[in-house]
Amino acid sequence: MTLIKSISGIRGTIGGTVGDNLTPIDAVKFASAYGMWIKQQRNKEHYRVVVGRDARISGEMIQNLVMNTLVGLGIHVIDLGLSTTPTVEIAVPMEHADGGIILTASHNPKQWNALKLLDAKGEFLNAEEGAKILEIAETDEMSFADVDSLGKITINDAYIDMHIDEVLAMNLVNKKAIEKANFKVVVDGVNSTGGIAIPMLLERLGVHPVKLYCEPNGHFPHNPEPLKEHLTDLSEAVVKANADFGIVVDPDVDRLAFMDENGDMFGEEYTLVACADYVLSKIPGNTVSNMSSTRALRDITEKHGGTYEASAVGEVNVVTLMKKNNAVIGGEGNGGVIYPELHYGRDALVGVALFLSLLAEGHMTVSELRASYPNYFMSKKKIQLTPDLDVDGILEVMEKNYAHEKLTTIDGVKIDFTNSWVHLRKSNTEPIIRIYTEAPSQHEAVDLADRIISEIKSIANI
Structure with missing residues (x-):
């Protein structure tokens, strides 16, 4: 499975089968859902969305699909062409637009691409907004514009300068x-x-x-x-x-x-x-x-x-x-x-x-x-788990085991020791636990990570 649907957008590898990869049909589907969500935000005559992309090989194809889908919904598009994520973010409020889409898979390799979705402030959507778009994408709520109400594409390649x-x-x-x-x-x-x-x-x-x-x-x-x-x-x-x-x-x-x-x-x-x-x-x-x-x-x-x-x-x-x-x-x-x-x-x-x-x-x-800065070193590891394991239960046991330390549980479990810390959190897309540690030396950071991994494996009997 290389199509990942999350609150912040949709990303996947180019090619392959619909629903399993970022195919043209998937790009249109999620651009349509985003456009419908934009139109649900407020009742107005004209809607505008800023669209830009990084230089990925698939970028021009995906951008054309996305932009023309929005046009089909009656939404006007400001096309920034080759751009950056922060450039699109500042362009949205400068254009008084209703949202923005960046076509980029960030640090992922060249076979990946993604639709990153912005609100009218040029900021990433919150969980509730993202969930609503995913919900629309799985329904038949799409309603496209008639021939006299199609949107238009306006090219503006000055935004990196701006x-x-x-x-x-x-x-x-x-x-x-x-x-x-x-x-x-x-x-x-x-x-x-x-x-x-x-x-x-x-x-x-x-x-x-x-x-x-x-x-x-x-x-x-x-x-x-x-x-x-x-x-x-x-x-x-x-x-x-x-x-x-x-x-x-x-x-x-x-x-x-x-x-x-x-x-x-x-x-x-x-x-x-x-x-x-x-x-x-x-x-x-x-x-x-x-x-x-x-x-x-x-x-x-x-x-x-x-x-x-x-x-x-x-x-x-x-x-x-x-x-x-x-x-x-x-x-x-x-x-x-x-x-x-x-x-x-x-x-x-x-x-x-x-x-x-x-x-x-x-x-x-x-x-x-x-x-001149304090010297800390980090270790970033993960444990692959079987799908049947109760990851939340494992994290709860770790929380109890370290109840005497300073704990933060808003996102997994973070344990703050005097001179180091460890952050344990589960992936939203695969059965793994991520283990991030930091300590005054690389050796100590790795040792702490390895110790925590051993404890987790003991709890999970793996």
Whole structure:
């Protein structure tokens, strides 16, 4: 089964059979359900939806299917063409649109694609809204427009430029200091739309970009998830170019990671930590990340006199808690920076601009910056379970076994020890338990994960 239907949209592999993969029929079905949901939100004469895509090989096909389905529902479409997830997110309110769709499977390999769905604020749908769209998709509630009421498609390919304008206009972006620093930066755009957007942003900030895999042809040169083991080419390119650092983004440009001047990973978890450090030094306040993100954000937040709180995993959950706590910055440990001054969505362009401002004002190298932060190491593992096992029951036993520790149970079970933590959560799509740990050393993080895995296997008799 490679078609995954969730509250945030639908994703799957291209080709194959209907209902088991992301076929043209499935794309039309779920675009229709989303369009119907849009029209149910309020009674008005004209509806507008913004649509953009990353550079995946299947992107143009899926986008044409989605856009013309919306046209068939009488909905007008603003076609951004090649774009980024955060660009579509800011375009929705700027266009006074009723919603948005991004055609991207984020960090998944090239055979995958997806429909990511946005509301009228340009934010991901909540659980109730997503569930309603899935419900509509399984019914016969579709009603299409007559020939005189069809929607129209308007092309607007200026939004990446407009997105950059908005980033440069942010109060904390110190363009003068960045220009004066005369940075040279290698950019790995994984042959998707980050190869368009990030070099454009750097050039406008007075930074010299060295392009690596910046041709938006959808042929990913390596696994597109921005992890250390996938980035040997970037590491070599940074050293060879004698660059100040390297930047890598995922295909839809909402995840951001850095590499220092020595070709070593800054740490994807520390992207948000660094950006938060800069923002909090200017605007004291609160922060939010999800429960599987590094404790370093809490440490930095408290250093600046703010309060940190963790949400359930998922961008929509992070955003909800950020609004509740009036957080000045937040995001996810996977390199996702959410800065409310611009919009409530993970945005690599925002992260790059804040990071450059921090470096330029601090007059330090990237390795020196990394050394200034608390040192934590993570382990991410999973246990494959048989479908008949009671995963909730297993987690309940673990909760009881560690009742004497600090526990959080809003999303699985998170156990906070003095110098480490473990987060256990079940997958929504397959019979596995994910085990994330963090400790002061990689050895301790792995040992903690292995110990917890042994305990779970003992409870489950596997």
